[in-house]
Structure formats: structure tokens, C-alpha cells
Amino acid sequence: MKKDKLKDNCEIKKEENIKGKPVILKLNNVFKTYYLGEVPTHALNGVNLDIYEGEILVILGPSGSGKTTLLNVLSGLDRPTSGDIIYKDKDNIAKYSERKITNFRRKYLGFIFQTYNLLEHLNVRENILVGSKLGNSKADIDSIISVVGLSRHKEKYMYELSGGEQQRVSIARAIAKKPSIMFADEPTGALDEKTGKIVLKTLVDINKKYNTTMIIVTHNPGIAEIADRVIHVNSGNIDKLIVNEDKVKPEDISWG
């Protein structure tokens, strides 16, 4: 039933409802080629894509199709072999020096990893404070703790939290610096349905509250239902781009 609903809601349409929003990241003919001896693998094969400010973009695709490579290149973690990545119409971050890209990532980008990378000897509030120090604006830590639903757990240490709660601390830490773009590679991969949906709701709430652009890689096609747009990556190319006309609340998506 819900699967049919997704089919009805997600049709390939002109991107009218997205147009009008400014483009935050623009990819021009981006290649990433790995060499095994003389043999090239084109992990990205001439990708063109506009990402709009404040959108939730979900990246789907089979294993080995290039999703993580795309995310790494988009976020400056990895440099493309050729092509441009333009931030806000002016800076080509693909051409930045190592130092400049590190600063850029610190200032403007947030990351949610599958392994949470939290500091065991710090409590919830302190872990989040670590995030806020790196950024360009002082964030209101308490309001962030409340957005991720951890107000009752502020003083707890990481071993006193469940997996989903720890994932939400890592989300809070990532948003504490108010990034303009948040990247997440399989943010719910290690979580059960109930916890995964709570984490997704957190991401949607942050997107609404701070207009943070969200780029989410996942194997779970149900997560596509919360997106503004969904791209399907195949053999290093975007082979389908879907505008989701009727977003579903995280608690109502079909899981898996």
C-alpha cells in the first residue's frame, strides 16, 4: 500500500518546485577514476547535478555504484579526477588546496558517520560542545539538544545511551556548528526501524528549523519518501532523478 503510494507520489517531473531556491552545490562533469595498475575504474563518470539550498536529497543505488564516492567528492573529503564542484555560485572547491578545503569543511559542512565517533569520556552536552567550537556561529546547545530529543539525557555518558541516542548525539554535534550542508552516509544503517525513524525525524526537524541542506546516502528505499528529490546512481552516473511531490513523514515511511 505504502509502496504504491510512493510510486504515485514520486514521478519524474520537471523540477519546478525546486527551481527558485538557490543552488548551493553545482557539479559540472565530475569524474573520479581509480587505477588498478593500468586499468581504470570510473567510480564517477561525468556527473552533472545541481543541489538546492534547504533540500533533502537522498542518494540510492546498488553496491559499488558510486554513492560513497559521490558523497566524498561533494563534501571535499576526496578530490575529483576532473570536473568542477561550485559552492554558492562562486567557489570551485574541487580546485581548493588541502588547507583551504579543510577550513571550508570545518566552517560549512556537517557529517554524520555510521560509526558515531563520539568521545566516551565526555557527556552528551560536552560532546555537542566539541562540535560547536569548530564552526562559524555560536549555537544554542540546549535548543539543539531539544531538537534531537535528548533533553533528559544531557548529563549522560556515551555508554549510558542506546545506539539511536548515540546517533542523535552525533547528529547534534554535527548541527551545533550550523553547517549549511549536512552529509550522512547510511545514518540509519545500524539501527532498527523504530530508532531509525526517530533519527530520520531528527534530520527532518533540523532541515525545517535551520534550512540545512541534507544529503543522505542509503540502501533503504523507504527513506526516499522523506526526500525532496531522490537520485539513483548506477555505474558512476545518475540514471534517474525523481522529484518527490508529496513527502511522507518519517514515522509513516515504509521501512526497508
Ligand SMILES: Nc1ncnc2c1ncn2[C@@H]1O[C@H](COP(=O)(O)OP(=O)(O)OP(=O)(O)O)[C@@H](O)[C@H]1O
Ligand atoms: N579507493 C579506491 N580504490 C579503487 N577503487 C575504488 C576505491 N574506492 C571505491 N572504488 C571503486 O569505485 C566504485 C564505487 O565505489 P563506492 O564506494 O562509491 O560505491 P557505493 O555505491 O558507495 O557502494 P556501497 O553501497 O557498497 O557502499 C566501486 O567499483 C569501488 O570498487
Ligand SMILES: [Mg+2]
Ligand atoms: Mg558506500
